[in-house]
Structures are given as C-alpha cells and as structure tokens.
Amino acid sequence: MLVDLADVLRDAAAGRFPAVDGGWERARTWHPHVEAVVAFTGHAYLAVRDDLVTQLPVDRLDGFGGAHDPRVVAALARGGWIDSLDALLVHPGQARARGGLVERPDLGHHPRAQLARRMRRDVRVLGRADPRSTDLVTMSTGIAGLTELGVETGGGTRSGRSLIEAALASVNGPVVAAVAPGNARALRAFLATGFVPVGSVQLFGRDEGSGAPADG
Template identity: 45%
Template sequence: MCVPPRWDDEALTALGVNGFGGAADPRVITALAGDGGRIDSLDLVVAARGRPGPQRLLVPRPDLDRHPRAQLAASWRDELQVLGLADSADVIVTCGRGLGGLAEIGFELAPEVRGGGLIGAVLEATTHLVCPGEVLLASASPGNVASVRALLAVGFAPIGSVQLFSPRGVDA
C-alpha cells in the first residue's frame, strides 16, 4: 500500500489494513485522504503486453487536452499523451506513466458510438502504443461491465485493484 510517510505499519493495522480487503474499506481510504482529500473509485486493474507493429487508428489529439477524461488522467499520470481518431472527437484515449511507473491507458467513447464494436479496435490499437512485451495497464470500475468486457476481449487480464486517493492540498 502506497501511503504518505506519516502512516506507519502500526497505524495502518489499527485502521484495519490487513493484506486482504481491508485496504479498500471506505473508513481506511477516508482516514488516509483526510478531511477534504480526494478519493477515486475502487477500480479493477488489468494488464496486457505491448504488441509488435504500428497502429494506425489513434493519432495525437492535443485539441482534446481539456476533455474531462484527459484532465482526470493528467491529475494521476505523468508523461501523458492524448490520442483519438483523426476525424472525430468521439474517442479519447490517454496513455501515460501511472501505477508503479508503468504505462497506463484510459479511454472513453461518446455515447453515440458505443455498442458498435469500435472499442475493440481502439483497445487493440493501445497495445501498440508501448514496446512489444512492455506491460500496459488499464483500470475500470468493476460495475462498468462494457469496459471490463472490452478490455478482456482484447487480451487484458485482471491483476488486482486500486483506489487512488490524495490528501487535501497534495496533487495526485
């Protein structure tokens, strides 16, 4: 568990952190974030390996930097790239250094293009954004069944969960 230095093992154990599910207890995250802290949702973390060869679907989209998905990603990740389709703002993909310094993607499709199979091609393209064999992470709320299924369908596999938080006044 990655926490501010003021939290030692004894204090974490007293909160109920136990190496199983205790770290995700809302009381634990609330205590760690403190009054006014920022708490993100509990997400499933999935991983895939980078695939060889270029992808031609996603292009840099600096015009989408102010999109809420890009702003959220920028608050949690470093070295962020914002990508999308060349001719449409209906798809946004972010790729940066996230959990553990590993490459991590985020994605969103506009409601009007969901359900048509586009997400599979988009997610497959993301596996070409990193070097072949490099670990690529993504996260999704377990309740977001469409995203979880799409990630699994292109070869991402569950590896754990994460709940990001930031104490008040501390940038994520």
C-alpha cells in the first residue's frame, strides 16, 4: 500500500517521526510531472508513479542516506530533470490576523514564480502592498499536496522573516518549505518563524518539457 506523505509530514510537524529502521517505502505522488525522494532520520519514501524501484541498485537504496545516492536518483529520473537536494522544513500553521500581503500578478514573471508554476499547483503570487517592492511569496499546493511557501527578498534575514510571517498569517494547517542547505540566509529566516527541519527532499521528473531549474 502506498503511503500518504501528507500524513507523514503532519505527524512530523507534531513531533512524531517514522521509525529509525533504515527502511524505505513507496509513497503517492502529488503532481503529474513531479516525483520525489523524501528522507527522514533513518527512513525514506520514494514518491514514484510506477514500480521502477524494483530495477534500482538496491544495495545502495536504504533509509540511512542511500535513498539520496546520486546513482539511485539518476536511475529514477531516467534522463529527466533532477532538482537540487533540499532541506525539508515544516510549520504547524495557524491562521492569525491579516498578514498584510496582497496579490501581486505584476510579479508573476519572476523566476521564482515561474519555477513554482512548473513544480506545484494552484500557485498564488503575493507581495507587499507597496507596488515598488519586489519582495514576493509563492503560496501553492506543493510537496505531498500540502501548502508550500517560496520566498524571494532583496533584504536580509529580518526582511525575509517578516515576509514569511506575513504569509503564515493566512494559512491554516501544516506548511512546508524546501530550502537549499547552502542558502543559510533563507534557512535562518524560516527557522526564526517557527519552521522546523524534519528531513530532506529531492524532486525529479521524467516528462519531456517539464524540466525545472534548481530552487535555492
């Protein structure tokens, strides 16, 4: 039976994690052109559309980091696009007063907004009410079918923090974010707003024309 990663992430947001047994399981996909490897401490999930995993180098596939072995991911992608390996963060989510963000269709051409449309569904592009500001948030149906945030700001950690806080103000339920480990400024901003690291995620796709650049 395929695992629902949304349930796994909801549990992780509440502090309940998969067993540390070195195992892996198949999970349901959530997007027609996106598949993924999601790893927690000592356990991994492969969200793939078929049973290709039976053809993988199983001696390298385990829940102790092996699921992210580049040879495993390359075999799964079969020549398609492979996104960067990201830290997977979760926030429990609790709507509060209005956060001050507004719809900003004028920022829809931004690379981060375009990336979100290729890899996620129901994408909204939000920003500050000041039309001169280019800070933006993408809010969409992303990893595991949960609400996913992407943030782009020209300021420092404090500016990013205020943008994330404003976005969280209108969200009920768990929120996920995928952040490149080397993007320390973004990691600090997400951690400062209550996101917690729960695992790692690497997205990939096998469909022609659905290639996506790395998100950082």
